[in-house]
Amino acid sequence: AQSVTQLGSHVSVSEGALVLLRCNYSSSVPPYLFWYVQYPNQGLQLLLKYTSAATLVKGINGFEAEFKKSETSFHLTKPSAHMSDAAEYFCAVRNQAGTALIFGKGTTLSVSS
Amino acid sequence: KAGVTQTPRYLIKTRGQQVTLSCSPISGHRSVSWYQQTPGQGLQFLFEYFSETQRNKGNFPGRFSGRQFSNSRSEMNVSTLELGDSALYLCASSLGDSEYQETQYFGPGTRLLVL
Numbered sequence: 001a002q003s004v005t006q007l008g009s010h011v012s013v014s015e016g017a018l019v020l021l022r023c024n025y026s027s028s029v030p031p032y033l034f035w036y037v038q039y040p041n042q043g044l045q046l047l048l049k050y051t052s053a054a055t056l057v058k059g060i061n062g063f064e065a066e067f068k069k070s071e072t073s074f075h076l077t078k079p080s081a082h083m084s085d086a087a088e089y090f091c092a093v094r095n096q097a098g099t100a101l102i103f104g105k106g107t108t109l110s111v112s113s
Numbered sequence: 114k115a116g117v118t119q120t121p122r123y124l125i126k127t128r129g130q131q132v133t134l135s136c137s138p139i140s141g142h143r144s145v146s147w148y149q150q151t152p153g154q155g156l157q158f159l160f161e162y163f164s165e166t167q168r169n170k171g172n173f174p175g176r177f178s179g180r181q182f183s184n185s186r187s188e189m190n191v192s193t194l195e196l197g198d199s200a201l202y203l204c205a206s207s208l209g210d211s212e213y214q215e216t217q218y219f220g221p222g223t224r225l226l227v228l
Contacts, residue, residue, distance in 0.1 A: 004190075024123075029186075032214060034216075036219075041221075042141070042204065042221055042222075043117070043203055043219035043220050043221045043222050044205075044215050044219040045219070046217075046218070049214075049216060051214040059142055079207075090156065095158075095169075097168075097169055099161045099168050100146060100158040100161055100167035101146075101148075101156075101158065101217060102158070103148075103155060103156035103207075104155075105155045106155060106156075109198065
């Protein structure tokens with residue numbers, strides 16, 4: 001069965017610092033992986049997705065993620081944090097039937113000036 | 114193109130009542146999925162509809178039901194509300210043709226408070 005684990009429920013960085021949000025997956029089939037961001041009182045917005053075309057995936061707002069099969073990881077990074085990046089981030093994997101997303105517990109990113 | 118819309122945005126109900134939430138997908142999208150988000154359980158899949166048929170269902174009691182209309186709009190219903198049903202209910206739409214790679218686009222959610 002598919003599952004996702006996000007390491008660290010809270011991550012704090014300074015403005016301009018590297019952002020690294022960790023996601024490890026478990027999947028019995030080739031995984032389709034997604035990162036979403038949720039701002040307060042809003043729905044989820046897609047940052048990027050991995051669909052096997054390339055292991056390094058670039059998304060919106062300067063975020064990118066690298067798919068590492070050997071480590072079963074899909075960590076999200078951004079070279080330089082901005083105050084507007086403060087939000088909750090969710091990693092997700094498609095279920096085996098392809099009809100649902102299985103989400104991790106989420107990581108809250110705080111950015112200080 | 115307009116995004117996914119959900120109505121109402123906020124709702125307060127009392128235990129034992131029932132509630133109906135509505136979701137209008139992006140134009141052209143035929144798949145609608147529903148998720149429940151709570152602080153304790155996180156984001157959990159409720160069910161998915163495609164062309165008026167439920168294709169997949171999560172692990173929720175029968176009090177949670179849904180349907181989809183011919184215009185792809187969807188409703189979910191929760192009967193006999195319990196305090197634990199307080200949550201943000203998110204609707205997501207996608208084309209539905211090739212599910213694995215497709216992006217699900219989420220609405221802003223309906224926040225339900227059960228007193």
